Amino acid sequence: MRDNMGDHSHGGPNDTGTVAKAGPGPLDTFQDPGLPPHRKRLADTDPRAEKRAERQVAWLFVISIIGTLSFFIAYFVIGRTDSISALRTQNMLLGLGTAFAMLGIGVGIVHWAKTLMPDHEVSESRHEIRTEADRQDAAKIIGDVIEETGIKRRPLIRNTIIGAIALAPIPAIFMFRDLDRTGATAGQIVDRLRYTMWDKGVKLVRDPSGTPIKASDVQIGSTFHVIPEGLSETEHPLNEKAKAVVLLMRLDPGKMNISPGREDWHYNGIVAYSKICTHVGCPVALYEQQTHHLLCPCHQSTFDLTQECKVIFGPAGHALPQLPITVDSEGFLVAQSDFTEPVGPSYWERG
Structure with a gap:
């Protein structure tokens, strides 16, 4: 009896059509499926929801400001005595103040992006790099990004985020400076x-x-x-x-x-x-x-x-x-x- 185990002339993968092979002609190209349909958010259709989201973002930035101010109060007012309880209270408020200062900015920016900034998807064709034209396009893109954030027409958000970001780094400056309170020079510290x-x-x-x-x-x-x-x-x-x-x-x-x-x-x-x-x-x-x-x-x-x-x-x-x-x-x-x-x-x- 003939052994056909090594014979793939009948029923092999190259003859059954299970393996795709390129034909002699040009390869077929995939069609661009396009972008998925855009689903509008509540703030996109309801002006009251938009204002509510704007106030929420502003309040988050205000919380950041309050956290920074709490840090200052704990740092400069509380704990000036040698009392253990006062030091514990100071440490607690320093930690909470720093946490709320950072958390308010972070959550506020995320909430702003999710509720108020444009969320539609875009598709751009890749093209060769050019010189002056590319610079102009880049400047236009930056301008479009600023416009899409809505920061120009939302003064409440703009003012609160400026205040939060301006105050947030100040505690770190005071903490590093306060590592030495004697006014010593760098050489004396060394x-x-x-x-x-x-x-x-x-x-x-x-x-x-x-x-x-x-x-x-x-x-x-x-x-x-x-x-x-x-x-x-x-x-x-x-x-x-x-x-x-x-x-x-x-x-x-x-x-x-x-x-x-x-x-x-x-x-x-x-x-x-x-x-x-x-x-x-x-x-x-x-x-x-x-x-x-x-x-x-x-x-x-x-x-x-x-x-x-x-x-x-x-x-x-x-x-x-x-x-x-x-x-x-x-x-x-x-x-x-x-x-x-x-x-x-x-x-x-x-x-």
């Missing part, structure tokens, strides 16, 4: 970032108890969260702590890879490094005793303690700054100096 409370002879004390640390208290594998002595007596202890906090650990000196010039920065394997991650400033607080790795919990930057906290993984830009330490006559750990480089993330004048 110095504040560069220098900390650490200095020659300043004791290393436990955070938060303030107990001084003896070298004999630090065992291999142990970790201490450390601040400079006298931190609580400063005018702005939290600001100073944000720059000066360090991690204190002890390693086997034989496992340490020490750079030239840093030979005396440690004491019998006891080392101190800035706790502030060099990526975005999160506190580095996880120490793997077996691998001698320090980890930042925010973005998983990893620093190798045996290589002077060199970055071995993650987005951090450079190693953690090391604090040179020694011991005093009583055996307490003290700093030899301040950090020799700025702590924390990179900034515009670092280095």
